Amino acid sequence: MFYIDIFFKHVWNILPYLKTTFLVAAITFLVSVLLGGLIASGMLGKNKPGQMLAKAYVNLMRCVPPIVLLFIVYYGAPYLVSSLFHKDINGLDAIYFAIISLSLLHGASFAEMMRGAYLAVGKGQEEAALSIGLTKWQAFYRIIFPQAFVVALPILGNSIIGLLKDGALAYSIGVVDITGRAQYLISMNLGGYVLETYLALALIYWILSSITQKAFGALERRLQKG
Amino acid sequence: MLKITDVHKAFGDNEVLKGVSIEVEKGDVVAVLGPSGSGKTTLLRSINFLERADKGRLQFDDIDVDLKNASKADIKKIRKKTAFVFQNYNLFANKTALQNVTEGLIIGRKVPKAEAAERAKKALDKVGLSERYDYYPGQLSGGQQQRVGIARAIAVNPDIILFDEPTSALDPELIGEVLNVMKELAKEGTTMIVVTHEMQFAQDVTNKVIFMDGGKVVEEGTPKDIFTHPKEERTKQFLRRVIPNYDYSI
Numbered sequence A: 001m002f003y004i005d006i007f008f009k010h011v012w013n014i015l016p017y018l019k020t021t022f023l024v025a026a027i028t029f030l031v032s033v034l035l036g037g038l039i040a041s042g043m044l045g046k047n048k049p050g051q052m053l054a055k056a057y058v059n060l061m062r063c064v065p066p067i068v069l070l071f072i073v074y075y076g077a078p079y080l081v082s083s084l085f086h087k088d089i090n091g092l093d094a095i096y097f098a099i100i101s102l103s104l105l106h107g108a109s110f111a112e113m114m115r116g117a118y119l120a121v122g123k124g125q126e127e128a129a130l131s132i133g134l135t136k137w138q139a140f141y142r143i144i145f146p147q148a149f150v151v152a153l154p155i156l157g158n159s160i161i162g163l164l165k166d167g168a169l170a171y172s173i174g175v176v177d178i179t180g181r182a183q184y185l186i187s188m189n190l191g192g193y194v195l196e197t198y199l200a201l202a203l204i205y206w207i208l209s210s211i212t213q214k215a216f217g218a219l220e221r222r223l224q225k226g
Numbered sequence B: 001m002l003k004i005t006d007v008h009k010a011f012g013d014n015e016v017l018k019g020v021s022i023e024v025e026k027g028d029v030v031a032v033l034g035p036s037g038s039g040k041t042t043l044l045r046s047i048n049f050l051e052r053a054d055k056g057r058l059q060f061d062d063i064d065v066d067l068k069n070a071s072k073a074d075i076k077k078i079r080k081k082t083a084f085v086f087q088n089y090n091l092f093a094n095k096t097a098l099q100n101v102t103e104g105l106i107i108g109r110k111v112p113k114a115e116a117a118e119r120a121k122k123a124l125d126k127v128g129l130s131e132r133y134d135y136y137p138g139q140l141s142g143g144q145q146q147r148v149g150i151a152r153a154i155a156v157n158p159d160i161i162l163f164d165e166p167t168s169a170l171d172p173e174l175i176g177e178v179l180n181v182m183k184e185l186a187k188e189g190t191t192m193i194v195v196t197h198e199m200q201f202a203q204d205v206t207n208k209v210i211f212m213d214g215g216k217v218v219e220e221g222t223p224k225d226i227f228t229h230p231k232e233e234r235t236k237q238f239l240r241r242v243i244p245n246y247d248y249s250i
């Protein structure tokens, strides 16, 4: 028996926790962009040890399942911090650990995306910019970045959806986002209405993903010129 | 005006330039000829530091630098005095024809926007593109793109323009429009170094021809010297290969 009224009630019950889902996703996104930029510039730079380090990092992250990384960070980070700085961070809200591990993970895939987009633009664009008197930095932000951004957009849209969905794992260390809330509702009902609850959750993720996809599609069409 | 001496450049084990020296006077139109792989592009790129030579000296008016160790400030000065026209145009794909030309003025040379637009339009008019200011590179034919490339180069008022095979990526029927623009520039006294396979252009428009092979200058002289009385066997061979009926034409 499927109780449609429970399904809708649970959608309604879960929705307020979107706040946490968004917070995790937004901060993870920002950190991933910064970390990804750093790693991408390492991979693309002339410095050999830097290249190797960046590549090794990306490879490593490709091999670790997200949930495993999450637990490693959750249990490992307090250990690391206490042995390095003699500070106890065990009491820190789980959301920090979730953001750190998701950022470590997505920073690597963002780096790959940025590297690919940068290479797709081609060396000639930078050379032309240098030849008319732009500095390397000006060539980057005026000529290369705007083009690389357009190249990266479709992948970026998918990455953001992936990042939103990976956020669901955070409940496993106690973050109460929409997934955490769904788990809570199930346990409140002593394991009842499981299907209703998970379908309610899936519906919310589906709407989020669709909106993201549509938004990026629209942005792509707007930026596609020439 | 521009003198480069004993330029060497290797890519790994591949020695591409083995001591090239050339001299250009104000108003000169110099053609650089030579078979594929002889180092023509590399030489041109070394002049404005798109490639860093392993050895060599560059004198440009009052600037005198070592090509290998030139400082950022020197490079900047030299780039201010030169402009480059690329084989594949390399127009900024995210900018319109007009923006392609204003970029070097507004950002590279700090010219006020209004004045930059004025100068850019003049440059585009000169290359016959007054109807195409707001087109993106992707909306232009190859010949039109290369003419924007030339407008971008002349707009910054360089002392010398370096052309790297400006017509070799073009369909045959589009080559003429680009060469005509270059002829016009030559007539006005623009100093240019042109790497080219267009023998007719080299013969008719330039006042100096340099023939390179194997990373060295084999022979140089007036177009008449090189085309009708080449001294070196390698030059003769090259000309026979690239000019149909060469033996009859001289």
Ligand SMILES: Nc1ncnc2c1ncn2[C@@H]1O[C@H](COP(=O)(O)OP(=O)(O)OP(=O)(O)O)[C@@H](O)[C@H]1O
Residues within 6 Å of the ligand: B011, B014, B016, B034, B035, B036, B037, B038, B039, B040, B041, B042, B043
């Ligand atoms: N970035 C690079 N890395 C490695 N080798 C290079 C590089 N650029 C050029 N070369 C090599 O240097 C040699 C000379 O190249 P260059 O482009 O200067 O010749 P070219 O005279 O311009 O030939 P073409 O007429 O085909 O344009 C070639 O053997 C080429 O493979």
Ligand SMILES: [Mg+2]
Residues within 6 Å of the ligand: B040, B041, B042, B164, B165
């Ligand atoms: Mg070449």
